[in-house]
Amino acid sequence: MQLDNTRIAIRERTFVDVLDLALRVVRWCAGPLAIALAAGIVPTFLLNAYLLSGYEEPDFELGFPIWYMIDVALLMLWEIPLATAPATLYLGQALFEERPSAGRIAGNFVRSLPQLIWYQVVLRVMVLFPPAWLWLFAQRPYLNEVILLERTPLAQKTPANPSTGRRCRTLHAGRGGDLFGRWMAAVTVGALLAASCWGSMYLGGGFLLNEWEPGNGWFTHGFHLALWLVVGLFTVVRFLGYLDLRIRREGWEVELLMRAEGARLSRAIDSGAGE
Amino acid sequence: MQSDAKQLDTQIEIVTPENIAFQYRVAGPFRRLPAYLIDLAVRAGVAAVAFGVLVFAFGMAGLASLGFGVWLTLAFLLTWFYGGVFETFYNGQTPGKRLMRIRVLSVDGRAVNALQATLRNVLRTVDGQPGLFYLLGLAVATMNDRFQRLGDLACGTMVVVEERQWYGDVVRVDDPRAIRLAAELPAGFQPSRSLARALATYVGRRENFSPSRRAQLARHLGVPLRHILDLPPETDFDRLLCALYHRTFITDQEEPPGSEPISPMVAFDKSAGGNPFASSTTETTEVVNEDLSEPRTEQPFGVR
Numbered sequence: 001m002q003l004d005n006t007r008i009a010i011r012e013r014t015f016v017d018v019l020d021l022a023l024r025v026v027r028w029c030a031g032p033l034a035i036a037l038a039a040g041i042v043p044t045f046l047l048n049a050y051l052l053s054g055y056e057e058p059d060f061e062l063g064f065p066i067w068y069m070i071d072v073a074l075l076m077l078w079e080i081p082l083a084t085a086p087a088t089l090y091l092g093q094a095l096f097e098e099r100p101s102a103g104r105i106a107g108n109f110v111r112s113l114p115q116l117i118w119y120q121v122v123l124r125v126m127v128l129f130p131p132a133w134l135w136l137f138a139q140r141p142y143l144n145e146v147i148l149l150e151r152t153p154l155a156q157k158t159p160a161n162p163s164t165g166r167r168c169r170t171l172h173a174g175r176g177g178d179l180f181g182r183w184m185a186a187v188t189v190g191a192l193l194a195a196s197c198w199g200s201m202y203l204g205g206g207f208l209l210n211e212w213e214p215g216n217g218w219f220t221h222g223f224h225l226a227l228w229l230v231v232g233l234f235t236v237v238r239f240l241g242y243l244d245l246r247i248r249r250e251g252w253e254v255e256l257l258m259r260a261e262g263a264r265l266s267r268a269i270d271s272g273a274g275e
Numbered sequence: 276m277q278s279d280a281k282q283l284d285t286q287i288e289i290v291t292p293e294n295i296a297f298q299y300r301v302a303g304p305f306r307r308l309p310a311y312l313i314d315l316a317v318r319a320g321v322a323a324v325a326f327g328v329l330v331f332a333f334g335m336a337g338l339a340s341l342g343f344g345v346w347l348t349l350a351f352l353l354t355w356f357y358g359g360v361f362e363t364f365y366n367g368q369t370p371g372k373r374l375m376r377i378r379v380l381s382v383d384g385r386a387v388n389a390l391q392a393t394l395r396n397v398l399r400t401v402d403g404q405p406g407l408f409y410l411l412g413l414a415v416a417t418m419n420d421r422f423q424r425l426g427d428l429a430c431g432t433m434v435v436v437e438e439r440q441w442y443g444d445v446v447r448v449d450d451p452r453a454i455r456l457a458a459e460l461p462a463g464f465q466p467s468r469s470l471a472r473a474l475a476t477y478v479g480r481r482e483n484f485s486p487s488r489r490a491q492l493a494r495h496l497g498v499p500l501r502h503i504l505d506l507p508p509e510t511d512f513d514r515l516l517c518a519l520y521h522r523t524f525i526t527d528q529e530e531p532p533g534s535e536p537i538s539p540m541v542a543f544d545k546s547a548g549g550n551p552f553a554s555s556t557t558e559t560t561e562v563v564n565e566d567l568s569e570p571r572t573e574q575p576f577g578v579r
Contacts, residue, residue, distance in 0.1 A: 003575055004469075009284035017285060020303025023417040024283050096575055149576035189305065196408040203405040251492065254480050256575065258495040261473040265499035 004260035006095050010253040013244050015182050019189065022236040029094055036090035036105070037232045040083040045224060048075050052220070065219055076227060077133050081120035081144045084235040085109055091239045092149040108148065115147045115154055115164055138183040139176060143168050145242040171245065182241065190230050197226035287421060289384040297384055299435040302377040303422040304413050307434055313371030318353050325349050359393030367392070376437045382421065383431075391430040398426030446478050448521040456518035457526060461504060466523050470496075474520040481513070489513045 008025065026033060052075075055068050089108050093100035120143070124133055136143070146152055146168050156163040162170065172179060201222045206212045246252035289297050326346050333342025361369040367379035367387050379387050379395070387395075402412030402424040412424040421433040448454060466474065473496060481489050490513060497512025506515065 007283060009282040009286070016303075016306040016309075017300075019305035020285055020422065021283065023303060023305075023413075023422075024285065024420075027417050028283055092576060145576075151577075189308075196410055196413075200405045200408045200410045203408070207405070250488065251480050251484055254476055255492055255495070257473045257476050258492050261470055262495035262499055264469065265496070265503065269499055269502055 002260060003096070003256045003263070006256070007098075008095055008240070008243075010243065010247065010256065012247050013240070015185055015241075018237060018240045018244060022233060022240055025091075025236050025240070026233060029090075032090060032094070032100070033087060033232075033236070036087040037084070037235065039086045041228050041232070044076075044079045044083040045228060048072065048079075048224065049220075051075065068219065069223060072224060072227070076231070077137070078121075078124055080231055082116055084231065084238075085112070085116060085144065085148055087232070087235045088144055088148050088239055091236065092145075095243075108151070112148050112151065116144070118154065119143060119147065119164065138180050140168055140172055141179060141183060141238060142171060142242040142245060145239065146171065149242075171249065175245065175249070186234060186237065190234055193233070194226045194230045197229050198222060201226065285422075289380075289382070291384040299380075299384075300438060301420075301422050302434040302436050304409075304416050304424075306375070306377060306436065310369070310371035310375040310377055313374055314358065314369050317370055318357055322346075322350050322353055355397060356393065358396030358399070359389070362387055362392035362396070363389040372434075377434050378437055379432050379434050381431055382433055387430075387432055391432050395426035395430040395432050398429055399424075401425050445524050446475075446520075447525070448478065448517045450514065450517060453514045453517035454521055456514055457521040460518060460522055464504060466519065471523050474516055474523060477516055478520040481517075486513075 007028075008021070013021065052068065052071060055065070086105060086109055089105045090100055093105065124136075127133070143164075147164055150167065152162060152164040152167045154164060156166060198218075202214060202218060205218065243252065285303060286298055286300050289299060291297065329342040329346045329349075330339060331342075333339055333345070358369055362372075362379050365373070368377075372378060379392065381387055381391065399412075402415070403409050404411045415428070416422045416424045419428070421427070423433050427433055448457075477492065477496075481492075484492065493512035493516050497510070497515050500506075500515060500519070501508075501510050501512075504515075
């Protein structure tokens with residue numbers, strides 16, 4: 001691992017630049033990224049299909065099943081952090097390594113699972129108030145990255161090794177306005193993309209099957225699929241946004257360069273001492 | 276950042292027919308979206324105003340149908356030729372693109388001609404498929420390095436970001452203690468290219484960091500450098516990096532150009548300058564190894 005030889009150019013970017021770069025990242029690692037996303041999303045997709053199977057058929061015949069869609073969106077708000085964890089771990093490794101290891105991704109996921117469950121499941125269940133979850137998304141958007149990539153402990157051991165909560169506060173502190181603006185932009189673009197995917201599915205079905213009456217499948221699986229596709233893209237956007245925040249706030253690009261050069265000098269010292 | 280393989284970025288290099296290389300940042304679909312929405316609003320505004328004026332004017336003369344016909348012709352021209360005309364006569368920009376500071380160029384870096392400008396705008400309808408959801412255009416733009424949609428691919432055009440880059444002078448080190456330290460560093464020490472790059476990056480950005488963060492960052496290089504230069508343990512790492520930067524980029528530039536910079540371990544000749552900081556307290560190997568071991572831990576996302 002060479003810290004100053006990243007696969008993605010590390011520098012400050014605007015939000016639209018991050019969105020565009022995310023498309024390039026998706027193209028670059030489409031196969032492995034799709035597998036990592038599927039590993040988290042497929043079980044969630046099936047779980048949601050099971051949980052929402054109680055909806056009666058007539059609900060859909062009344063017209064636009066708005067309550068069904070709201071329930072899907074609420075479930076997803078709760079599930080996104082866990083469902084996208086494997087993809088985040090993959091991106092973290094792929095940034096530095098040519099061949100990320102599935103075993104290490106799985107190992108890191110298992111190690112991070114207790115914290116993920118505590119912060120992203122238990123605390124949310126305790127705060128049964130969805131607007132509070134939205135606050136978490138808008139003001140602590142990179143909690144997942146802190147848990148999964150920085151692997152901070154649940155409780156602080158030493159001042160140099162802060163707890164996840166403390167690290168998250170430090171990372172996001174003083175950036176509320178910027179983060180909220182980015183979150184609003186992300187929600188707007190995400191909603192447009194999801195609508196675009198969903199509409200395209202309808203038109204695709206119409207053109208291919210000459211079926212222009214939207215069936216229940218379009219409302220259920222189609223809606224689900226469109227949202228998860230957008231969540232997949234925004235997992236990459238969130239990862240790149242996290243890197244951008246660390247660059248702006250902590251000079252992470254400088255840190256990588258200094259650590260890489262420091263390691264080179266140390267190796268030179270060792271080889272000099274060994275001779 | 277240093278790179279052996281090509282890094283993923285939105286920047287591309289264009290070599291013009293005159294063999295001049297330019298670096299551009301290409302505008303992807305998301306950077307182009309606001310410009311498109313602005314142009315859509317301009318077109319809608321012009322069409323709405325024209326509708327009111329034409330229908331009113333022709334209506335007064337009892338020719339409301341003719342007025343509506345003229346308006347339909349105008350709407351047709353606006354829909355199909357607004358982008359083409361602006362990009363032809365406005366050097367690759369529409370009002371929306373100008374506001375968002377993006378520009379259409381040929382892939383060889385030259386300005387677009389009328390045919391390219393018109394055709395790429397007419398073909399937007401194909402990129403908008405299915406319906407007007409633009410998924411085809413988005414998918415095609417994702418599949419190539421220049422973010423070209425079908426219209427761009429057909430016309431050999433791309434959209435780039437107009438960036439105003441200011442190249443400042445070499446950053447000056449103001450701290451007199453760092454300048455004094457620079458003068459006292461061994462004359463035989465010459466940083467390698469990668470070390471010089473790291474020093475330049477650090478000094479260029481250090482003003483943005485708090486003193487504690489500077490200390491954290493400088494430590495990664497400071498610990499091995501202190502060992503190489505035989506400096507006393509109390510050496511301030513931030514000051515050491517500033518001193519070395521000053522020596523490399525300010526002092527050495529005033530001297531006659533020497534040979535190619537080489538590795539610090541090879542270049543360092545103790546006999547050339549001696550070590551003015553030599554301490555009576557000998558730093559033990561154990562301490563050095565302990566210090567040096569830390570930067571090697573490979574947890575790239577870890578907080579330090």
